[in-house]
């Protein structure tokens with residue numbers, strides 16, 4: 001199949017309150033450089049964190065998307081020809097320096113010199129994308145494109161967040177996951193309940209998100225719009241949860257977090273609010289209660305491989321809805337309103 005010179009892409013214009021997403025058919029197809037490949041994308045998940053790009057909370061590429069699945073169609077210099085034709089996942093971590101002290105510990109996702117897909121380089125809402133071959137994920141046969149896509153950021157982010165609790169919590173301990181009915185949250189509930197064997201209290205709002213949270217393995221669901229979350233968590237756990245994972249990018253979710261955990265509890269920060277929103281936690285209470293607060297960004301390649309295996313084994317079952325590429329502008333509008341249940345995946349023409 002010949003590679004065209006121009007392609008279709010969804011392009012963000014005028015980032016900010018009045019942003020638009022325009023479908024174009026005249027975007028140039030790139031040429032892979034050293035260590036790079038060209039991927040023909042099959043589909044991409046739409047991550048909630050794209051609100052940061054479209055609302056202009058930072059400088060992002062005009063082609064967003066960082067949960068892409070596709071096939072390698074062209075290899076640049078220094079890339080093994082054996083990668084040609086491989087089905088791969090193209091993730092938020094475009095590449096890392098591999099040499100700094102953080103990279104040397106294996107935490108490429110925390111490298112201070114990392115480049116990110118849809119931020120520093122064009123993302124996955126296009127037909128053909130350039131990727132760094134060293135940081136791609138091989139998708140196992142048997143995991144469908146649209147199942148793999150949401151695992152590449154949403155799933156990996158929750159696997160990474162839960163891994164921070166591995167040495168702290170025991171099976172049967174309580175974890176509160178806020179934003180439990182969204183793209184990240186529901187996979188987090190599945191991992192926590194089905195894999196880590198934790199008791200999960202899910203926090204979100206509305207009947208649909210309640211249903212998805214409970215079917216994902218949460219033992220209890222608390223509707224933050226109609227219930228007193230802290231009071232309910234205390235009733236259910238007696239002393240508070242052992243840990244909470246804050247998934248929503250809302251100040252209120254971070255404000256609530258310390259009220260949900262017991263003394264010596266763990267707060268894992270995943271959600272990405274505007275940069276000027278700071279953690280609203282009393283320094284004195286943090287010290288007196290012995291709380292641990294940890295930030296978590298995506299996860300490691302090892303966690304990615306484990307997650308895809310869990311999907312292959314049917315343990316992790318992302319709730320996906322597949323849309324046509326032409327729906328992309330509308331879907332991106334929806335994520336700014338938090339109106340999506342589970343994960344939206346867009347097919348790429």
Ligand SMILES: [Zn+2]
Nearest residue numbers: 047049153154
């Ligand atoms: Zn993401």
Ligand SMILES: [Zn+2]
Nearest residue numbers: 097100103111
């Ligand atoms: Zn590094």
